[in-house]
Each structure stands twice: as structure tokens, then as C-alpha cells.
Amino acid sequence: MEQKNICPRFEKALKILNHRWNTLLIYQLLEGPQRYSTIKNQLGISSRVLTERLKELESEHIVARTVIPSTPVVIEYELTEKGHALAPVLKAIEQWSSVWVNTEE
């Protein structure tokens, strides 16, 4: 009875993007490379989940992790080319929200 007529690539994309925090995290990183603590403070996400999501996005090659051997050590996260390619998606959401979403009511 169940039909699977949805493209598996699209389904996987949705799985990643719909995972709580991921889209906002990518949006945040569109502004440029950022440190763990910066992202955490900007988004108001818990460290437990932030670490989890960064690992997920890293394993999907959407985010890259760089160790800066200062003291104490600093980690920088940035979008890969694959990650930057999501900009049009975020732009489309921004566009839609500017036309159709109002914060009242």
C-alpha cells in the first residue's frame, strides 16, 4: 500500500536539512568560518546537540573542521563547496518568509 515514488537523493537531502538545527547552523556558517563557541552562542543550541550536528554535517561533507593549534586550541568550522551550494535553498526560504510570514497573531 505504501508507495515510494520520492527520489532517494531528495529524500536524503530532506533528512539532513530537516534535522533540527541543521538548516539554521548552515545559515549561520554562510556568514563565514566560525568557532564552536561562537556558533553555540549565536544559535543558543546546547553543546551536546551542537557537537552531534557538526559531526553529522562533517560526515556529509557539508561542513569542514579545522584545528587551530593556539592555546587553548581553537576549532573553526566552515562550509564546504557542497555546503555553500545550499545558499539558494536558504535564500528561497528567506524570500518566502519575507512575503508570507508575519510574526504577529
Add this chain to the structure above:
Amino acid sequence: MEQKNICPRFEKALKILNHRWNTLLIYQLLEGPQRYSTIKNQLGISSRVLTERLKELESEHIVARTVIPSTPVVIEYELTEKGHALAPVLKAIEQWSSVWVNTEE
């Protein structure tokens, strides 16, 4: 320490779209008006959550609900104009996934 420089409209849009199942549900309804049971079978979502999400999208005026007084009664769900306006977002995700996502690995 926490900065909120994110547009509240955009933030609300993300809150709706990132809620599990919502994007897939909207994608499904882009194909046209559909009954509760059809959506349920196509997406493989539980009835508990489907009902909850449909009510949420209805209250956001993204989905409209129509009662067809047949026997037994049939309910049809369809996208509103606001809902249809999300098509470019879904198209952007589709486009990205076709270029960057591979199901292997």
C-alpha cells in the same frame, strides 16, 4: 553574550519547515489535493503525528482542510497560496540534491 541578529520572519519560517515531516508533507501536497489516508500511506508517517502536523500547517495557513460529506466522510487537504509559494524552496532542495547528494557510502 547571545546575539539575535536573525530576522524573526526567517526564524519562524525555519521553525515551521524544520519541524519533522513538514517539508515532506508540503512536497507531497504540491502534487495536488489529497486525502488523509493517501498522505499517510505515501509518507509512512504515523496518524498521531500526521494529524498534529496537518493542524499545525492549517493554523499557519499553509494547508487547507475540506470536508467532503460522503459516506464515510472524506477529508481533503491541499496547499493554500502561501503553501504553493513554497515550491521554489522545494525546487532548490531538489536541485541541490541532484547535484550534491549521492545515496551510496
Add this chain to the structure above:
DNA sequence: AAACTAAGTTACGAAATGTAAGTTAAAAAC
């Protein structure tokens, strides 16, 4: 030696989600 800092990790309670069975109302079958 003690304190500090960034980036995590851990334990645990709270919230969201999935599962499966039950409800409702009307009419068709028996």
C-alpha cells in the same frame, strides 16, 4: 601547584515521536 580557557563529553530528566489499539458516525450488508 592552582587557575584559566576552548572544545567537547557525560548523566539524567523532559519533550517529541512511533506503535498499536480504540473511537465515531453513517450507511450498506445480512
Add this chain to the structure above:
DNA sequence: GTTTTTAACTTACATTTCGTAACTTAGTTT
């Protein structure tokens, strides 16, 4: 006229995910 059927939910409960706060690690400065 009682039982069955059907679509769209609803409910109770188990499982999974998430948030909170405290803790860990390693290399400096104090």
C-alpha cells in the same frame, strides 16, 4: 434491526531525541 465496514482521527504507552548542567582534557599563565 443488528452487525460490518470505512475514513479520519484519538489515546495510552514505549522508544528516541533533546536540553541542562556538571565534568573532562590539555596546554598555558599566575
